[in-house]
Amino acid sequence: MDREQELLTGNVIGDEAVLSIEELARACSAEARWVIELVGVGLLEPQGTEASRWRFRAADLICARRVARLQRDFGATVDAAAVMIDLLDEIEQLRACLKRVGLDVDEGPRWSV
Amino acid sequence: MEFKDYYKILGVERTATADDIKGAYRKLARKYHPDVSKESGAEARFKEIGEAYKVLHDPEKRAAYDQLGARWQPGQEFTPPPDWGAGFEFTRGTVSPEEAVEFSDFFSSLFGQFGRHAQSAQAPGEDHHAKIFIELEDAYTGATRGITLRAPQLDAQGRVVLRERTLNVQIPKGLREGQLIRLAGQGAAGIGGAAPGDLYLEVHFAPHSLYRVEGRDVFLTLPLAPWEAALGATVNTPTPTGAVEVKIPPGSQSGRKLRLKSRGIPGQPAGDLYLVLEVVLPPADTESAQRIYHTMARELAFNPRQALGV
Numbered sequence: 145m146d147r148e149q150e151l152l153t154g155n156v157i158g159d160e161a162v163l164s165i166e167e168l169a170r171a172c173s174a175e176a177r178w179v180i181e182l183v184g185v186g187l188l189e190p191q192g193t194e195a196s197r198w199r200f201r202a203a204d205l206i207c208a209r210r211v212a213r214l215q216r217d218f219g220a221t222v223d224a225a226a227v228m229i230d231l232l233d234e235i236e237q238l239r240a241c242l243k244r245v246g247l248d249v250d251e252g253p254r255w256s257v
Numbered sequence: 258m259e260f261k262d263y264y265k266i267l268g269v270e271r272t273a274t275a276d277d278i279k280g281a282y283r284k285l286a287r288k289y290h291p292d293v294s295k296e297s298g299a300e301a302r303f304k305e306i307g308e309a310y311k312v313l314h315d316p317e318k319r320a321a322y323d324q325l326g327a328r329w330q331p332g333q334e335f336t337p338p339p340d341w342g343a344g345f346e347f348t349r350g351t352v353s354p355e356e357a358v359e360f361s362d363f364f365s366s367l368f369g370q371f372g373r374h375a376q377s378a379q380a381p382g383e384d385h386h387a388k389i390f391i392e393l394e395d396a397y398t399g400a401t402r403g404i405t406l407r408a409p410q411l412d413a414q415g416r417v418v419l420r421e422r423t424l425n426v427q428i429p430k431g432l433r434e435g436q437l438i439r440l441a442g443q444g445a446a447g448i449g450g451a452a453p454g455d456l457y458l459e460v461h462f463a464p465h466s467l468y469r470v471e472g473r474d475v476f477l478t479l480p481l482a483p484w485e486a487a488l489g490a491t492v493n494t495p496t497p498t499g500a501v502e503v504k505i506p507p508g509s510q511s512g513r514k515l516r517l518k519s520r521g522i523p524g525q526p527a528g529d530l531y532l533v534l535e536v537v538l539p540p541a542d543t544e545s546a547q548r549i550y551h552t553m554a555r556e557l558a559f560n561p562r563q564a565l566g567v
Binding site: 153203232 | 290292307381384386401424425429432435437441455456
């Protein structure tokens, strides 16, 4: 088994928009025009006005890969995937809310009446 | 490796039509898809379902698989027979490296032969993706983590085999959930001498027994004795960088938040650490403890339900 002991230092991508449309498309094994479609329905919100100058954040890449999976596995259209993503985000926020007040859905309520 | 019964995994008969198979797959996908399901083990289950569907919805793969089916039982030790694949031509490519990572050794042994038609052309390697779970403390100090990835490679016969490789990755200080570490050139190898793809690591925090993280901010529930909360006190609290003393203001109630500025995840700007106070009652399990509670009941004119009008 080959173990690489060399220490790898990567670039951290966060809230700063750095990924170009080509980089985003490549990371999703998709075409640039699919990315344009996703921007068109508001799933991705790049900085910059023309597509050639668009820059995307980490959250855009994570979202785009999710859309790709939903399209592949459910045959969802981009619009349907957008609705799914909105609803999933809302569920996630509600779960975080529950967790904050100590009502973790996984553990059930801490008290009962 | 074990023989897998793809029909059983999708819950369909061997005589199922293409529509039956699609229907069964869609139903299971709704239940187990990692993007929409919170069932534990959903991800592993969905991989199995996806793999079964990949084979059964493709008429060529299904026919080839059916030839095997009669000879093997699920869970039985399996090696591809020497005549495997003879007489079948897998026109639709076979399996992409991305899929090979997700699918089982059983699948790869059957369908993992790369179509080598693209060999003459140059094409950059695909980008790969993986999740990395780091400790909250790593984000405070920076760290080095070894991560093990299964990556598809071609063996001498042109078959896809999964090799484990371990990468030593620098975890920079200030890393947050939802960020990506992009490791240039650590994705799939390029074809025909083209550049390799990149590896994107999606950062997650491993669940912590004490702390909860929201963006840059970190939350800790700090238990207090009633007298500490009522009278004010200086108490010790853990923080991800070590214990510190904090001043509890008098008259603090449960749920009150104390903000320790810039003691959240480091960065520009750094996050804050919030101490969520929680008053804990000492048990009244000895005579003297009961006496103290009785004294309080007698001496303090306190009605916690005043606001309820009773």
